[in-house]
Amino acid sequence: MEIIxxxxxxxxxxxxxxxxxxxxxxxxxxFGAIPxxxxxxxxxxxxxxxxxxxxxDDATRASRNDVTFxxxxxxxxxxxxxxxxxxxxxxxxxxxxxxxxEDSRYFALTxxxxxxxxxxxxxxxxxxxxxxxxxxxITVEDNGTEWxxxxxxxxxxxxxxxxxxxxxxxxxxxxxxxxxxxEAREFLEREVGTPRPNHPYLHRFDISVGVVNFLDKLxxxxxxxxxxxxxxxxxxxxxxxxxxxPYLEPxxxxxxxxxxxxxxxxxxxxxxxxxxLYSGPSxxxxxxxxxAWTGAFCHPKYGGNAGATGWRYLAERYKDADGNTLFDWxxxxxxxxxxxxxxxx
Amino acid sequence: METFxxxxxxxxxxxxxxxxxxxxxxxxxxxxxxxPLLRTQQDSPNGLSDFKRDExxxxxxxxxxxxSGVANTGAAxxxxxxxxxxxxxxxxxxxxxxxxxxxxxxxxxxxxxxGGTQLYGAVSLRFAPDDFRLASVNAGRQLPEIxxxxxxxxxxxxxxxxxxxxxxYAMAEKLVGINGSVQGQLKPFPSGNFYQTPLPPNPISxxxxxxxxxxxxxxxxxxxxxxxxDHAESGRKAGDPKTGFVNRYGDPMGxxxxxxxxxxxxxxxxxxxxxxxxxxxxxxxxxxNGSRVTTVHYRSxxxxxxxxxxxxxVVACSAIESVRLLMLSAEEDRPGFxxxxxxxxxxxxxxxxxxxxxxxxxxxxxxxxRYDKSISLDSDWATDFCARPEFIQQEKLWAGGAIYNNTSDxxxxxxxxxTHRSTDxxxxxxxxxxxxxxxxxxxxxxxxxDFGTRLSVSFMANQIPWFQNHIRLSNVRDKWNRKSAxxxxxxxxxxxHVMRTLARYCEEILLKGVPGTTPDDIEEGSVYGNGVxxxxxxLGGARFGTNRNNSVLDKQCRVWDFDNLYVTDGSFMPTxxxxxxxxTIQANAFRVGQHLATQVL
Numbered sequence: 001m002e003i004i005x006x007x008x009x010x011x012x013x014x015x016x017x018x019x020x021x022x023x024x025x026x027x028x029x030x031f032g033a034i035p036x037x038x039x040x041x042x043x044x045x046x047x048x049x050x051x052x053x054x055x056x057d058d059a060t061r062a063s064r065n066d067v068t069f070x071x072x073x074x075x076x077x078x079x080x081x082x083x084x085x086x087x088x089x090x091x092x093x094x095x096x097x098x099x100x101x102e103d104s105r106y107f108a109l110t111x112x113x114x115x116x117x118x119x120x121x122x123x124x125x126x127x128x129x130x131x132x133x134x135x136x137x138i139t140v141e142d143n144g145t146e147w148x149x150x151x152x153x154x155x156x157x158x159x160x161x162x163x164x165x166x167x168x169x170x171x172x173x174x175x176x177x178x179x180x181x182x183e184a185r186e187f188l189e190r191e192v193g194t195p196r197p198n199h200p201y202l203h204r205f206d207i208s209v210g211v212v213n214f215l216d217k218l219x220x221x222x223x224x225x226x227x228x229x230x231x232x233x234x235x236x237x238x239x240x241x242x243x244x245x246p247y248l249e250p251x252x253x254x255x256x257x258x259x260x261x262x263x264x265x266x267x268x269x270x271x272x273x274x275x276x277l278y279s280g281p282s283x284x285x286x287x288x289x290x291x292a293w294t295g296a297f298c299h300p301k302y303g304g305n306a307g308a309t310g311w312r313y314l315a316e317r318y319k320d321a322d323g324n325t326l327f328d329w330x331x332x333x334x335x336x337x338x339x340x341x342x343x344x345x
Numbered sequence: 346m347e348t349f350x351x352x353x354x355x356x357x358x359x360x361x362x363x364x365x366x367x368x369x370x371x372x373x374x375x376x377x378x379x380x381p382l383l384r385t386q387q388d389s390p391n392g393l394s395d396f397k398r399d400e401x402x403x404x405x406x407x408x409x410x411x412x413s414g415v416a417n418t419g420a421a422x423x424x425x426x427x428x429x430x431x432x433x434x435x436x437x438x439x440x441x442x443x444x445x446x447x448x449x450x451x452x453x454x455x456x457x458x459x460g461g462t463q464l465y466g467a468v469s470l471r472f473a474p475d476d477f478r479l480a481s482v483n484a485g486r487q488l489p490e491i492x493x494x495x496x497x498x499x500x501x502x503x504x505x506x507x508x509x510x511x512x513x514y515a516m517a518e519k520l521v522g523i524n525g526s527v528q529g530q531l532k533p534f535p536s537g538n539f540y541q542t543p544l545p546p547n548p549i550s551x552x553x554x555x556x557x558x559x560x561x562x563x564x565x566x567x568x569x570x571x572x573x574x575d576h577a578e579s580g581r582k583a584g585d586p587k588t589g590f591v592n593r594y595g596d597p598m599g600x601x602x603x604x605x606x607x608x609x610x611x612x613x614x615x616x617x618x619x620x621x622x623x624x625x626x627x628x629x630x631x632x633x634n635g636s637r638v639t640t641v642h643y644r645s646x647x648x649x650x651x652x653x654x655x656x657x658x659v660v661a662c663s664a665i666e667s668v669r670l671l672m673l674s675a676e677e678d679r680p681g682f683x684x685x686x687x688x689x690x691x692x693x694x695x696x697x698x699x700x701x702x703x704x705x706x707x708x709x710x711x712x713x714x715r716y717d718k719s720i721s722l723d724s725d726w727a728t729d730f731c732a733r734p735e736f737i738q739q740e741k742l743w744a745g746g747a748i749y750n751n752t753s754d755x756x757x758x759x760x761x762x763x764t765h766r767s768t769d770x771x772x773x774x775x776x777x778x779x780x781x782x783x784x785x786x787x788x789x790x791x792x793x794x795d796f797g798t799r800l801s802v803s804f805m806a807n808q809i810p811w812f813q814n815h816i817r818l819s820n821v822r823d824k825w826n827r828k829s830a831x832x833x834x835x836x837x838x839x840x841x842h843v844m845r846t847l848a849r850y851c852e853e854i855l856l857k858g859v860p861g862t863t864p865d866d867i868e869e870g871s872v873y874g875n876g877v878x879x880x881x882x883x884l885g886g887a888r889f890g891t892n893r894n895n896s897v898l899d900k901q902c903r904v905w906d907f908d909n910l911y912v913t914d915g916s917f918m919p920t921x922x923x924x925x926x927x928x929t930i931q932a933n934a935f936r937v938g939q940h941l942a943t944q945v946l
Contacts, residue, residue, distance in 0.1 A: 013382060027432045178789045317792070327717060
């Protein structure tokens with residue numbers, strides 16, 4: 001495991017806005033959607049902090065991340081205070097100490113880890129192992145053991161949603177996005193068939209430009225507070241679809257069934273919807289629209305827009321009379337994804 | 346206690362120029378900045394910037410308002426990574442004191458080294474000469490929808506004229522690094538033209554220029570704080586600054602001339618040891634003894650209490666936060682600091698005459714043509730046509746404004762969607778999310794109509810200084826258990842007259858400049874009666890003037906009854922000027938900095 005020093009200035013830059021405060025009330029629990037302890041901090045999902053790694057070789061930038069663990073000691077922690085960490089990024093029995101950042105309450109450790117992976121960890125205070133008090137991502141093992149967890153850039157391993165949930169999300173987001181037309185599907189099939197051997201983010205198996213994978217990661221991290229809404233609504237939708245057609249799995253149901261469901265959700269009036277469990281199907285649909293669009297056109301490091309397929313779609317759709325694109329996204333974006341000669345990502 | 350010649354609170358347009366001038370004069374300066382130091386690629390040891398060309402940096406994931414007792418508890422909001430978390434540091438807003446306020450992101454300035462100059466579009470216009478003397482210009486005039494003698498309206502001439510500020514405009518243009526053109530501007534440039542050469546405009550702007558030309562508006566290239574050539578003063582190398590990641594994005598390359606790369610970083614390099622920059626340090630309050638501010642109380646990056654003193658103290662942390670800091674300091678010591686700053690006295694002007702800009706314009710989706718808007722800066726062409734004295738007389742306006750075209754707006758697919766039908770930063774995504782008829786084929790139709798086709802022309806004009814528009818403290822507490830700012834602001838009916846008039850000219854530009862366009866194709870309007878729209882030009886609240894009865898600050902931006910307390914962000918402005926304010930804040934800060942260096946310290 002490679003440990004690096006980011007310097008105290010940068011470590012403070014990562015921490016202060018989110019962690020420093022006098023008021024310890026759960027301002028960021030979003031009315032209970034985030035556990036109150038984690039809800040004391042702003043954007044606790046940012047921790048551990050995951051940044052691109054660069055050691056001068058362009059290719060490593062996409063394939064490795066700097067991961068910075070932060071523990072904030074109590075205000076009265078003396079000079080003897082110490083905290084260490086163990087996790088799946090190293091042999092599980094190895095305890096690595098965090099270092100105090102100058103004379104502050106922050107303790108930090110930065111390690112370089114492969115992108116595209118999920119990890120578990122715990123902090124160790126004396127003889128006691130604890131979950132990360134800041135990061136709300138928690139993984140529960142089959143035996144009930146809890147770990148704090150995180151994933152690095154461009155991870156494709158499912159974290160949040162079950163297979164049946166991902167299928168429903170795939171069908172609904174395909175209905176929303178512009179990739180369901182014949183022309184768009186031909187484009188996507190060409191894209192999938194185009195080998196891009198140097199492409200770090202391409203996920204060829206995901207023809208719907210990675211939107212479901214983006215959702216899977218977004219609901220684990222940045223918008224974790226909406227995870228209960230997703231889980232509830234997907235269960236309701238699954239039940240409604242199966243009631244309407246008991247003979248087909250959702251992945252095989254005709255497009256018209258999803259079109260009808262979409263229109264009903266847009267109107268807010270969905271026959272069979274359990275309004276006691278979730279009162280606003282139109283609200284959920286509107287959130288899904290925002291998420292789907294973001295996933296289709298975000299930077300691929302977020303797990304969506306796989307291989308920049310969304311951007312490529314626009315670049316191909318809009319051209320001038322001479323065939324030059326009118327959306328030259330690659331010009332501004334770092335290589336190897338884009339072709340900027342200045343910007344390094 | 347640790348002591349400096351000057352402690353400057355805030356590293357943006359109002360603070361950095363003073364730090365620069367004082368360091369140049371050999372003074373010791375501490376700059377306290379609430380936000381982080383986000384590095385350019387050149388600053389970073391691994392060559393990667395902390396700013397990214399990433400649409401999720403401009404406005405990030407959804408968050409939910411959890412502050413209770415406001416009208417939008419439970420609503421979503423979206424902020425840049427360097428804007429505050431509104432649940433930690435809310436700004437409250439209402440049209441009047443009777444209305445239940447909302448928490449708003451409008452009016453917040455980026456919290457980062459460089460302040461608002463990191464995220465702004467970098468439009469760097471001078472104010473027109475008459476913007477400095479609007480009381481004189483309007484003496485004896487009768488205008489629609491306003492009684493200029495009304496006691497709740499207070500139009501002041503600035504205590505400095507355009508000609509007194511002109512050399513500092515030139516200093517700012519030279520040191521900050523701005524490209525643009527002089528010919529066509531209404532403002533004289535006797536100190537010289539220090540603009541760098543503009544880059545070729547985005548082709549879509551040809552329509553804006555054609556419209557301005559057809560109307561005899563004498564357009565010029567919009568001055569932008571972006572270097573297009575090597576900039577010796579700041580030691581920066583030019584490159585290719587044209588991307589879709591412009592307004593609301595920090596620049597990883599340092600081509601955008603924010604006050605970190607253009608002033609603070611060069612000053613730290615040129616005069617080592619003179620400037621101490623402490624980031625992630627929020628100032629909680631000031632304390633005083635008699636007429637001197639003695640102590641600046643702040644928190645270290647982990648929240649620990651710290652104190653420092655300066656022979657002078659400069660408050661420059663954006664108008665709302667500066668006024669709030671002065672009020673919080675007054676509440677800590679009402680008989681002392683509070684009395685000196687006349688906090689909550691009957692005739693107190695602290696927080697009063699808060700201003701933004703009359704703002705609006707016209708927009709069209711050009712039919713049959715498409716342009717790559719992702720290769721652009723924020724604006725290409727501007728005109729002072731509506732700032733001319735004869736125009737202001739003819740249209741019966743109290744003041745005029747600038748018009749310029751926007752080039753970078755909605756240039757990228759996520760920004761196109763999140764600003765679809767939104768009226769301000771508080772309504773991002775609502776339009777797209779709720780426009781459920783847009784899906785599949787129809788979403789392709791929407792893209793065909795709007796992606797790379799939208800051209801907007803905006804105006805930026807003076808707002809009436811109105812006593813009822815003010816900043817006060819709210820009982821809602823921030824994460825430091827301090828009272829938050831509450832902004833009470835509405836538009837005067839004459840502001841509506843100004844905005845309708847200028848929006849009409851913006852529409853005319855599009856009608857003349859885009860062949861085949863009819864009025865039905867154009868969306869024209871303004872912020873009048875529409876949303877919060879503080880527009881992030883937050884001005885006034887601690888106006889400077891000629892005597893303590895009409896102002897909070899004297900001509901040198903010193904608080905009248907303090908010997909060593911200065912306020913130099915946009916709050917000093919008694920009128921908001923007919924253009925984006927940053928260059929004027931910078932020029933005035935250079936002026937005050939020079940005064941402090943030569944006359945005070």
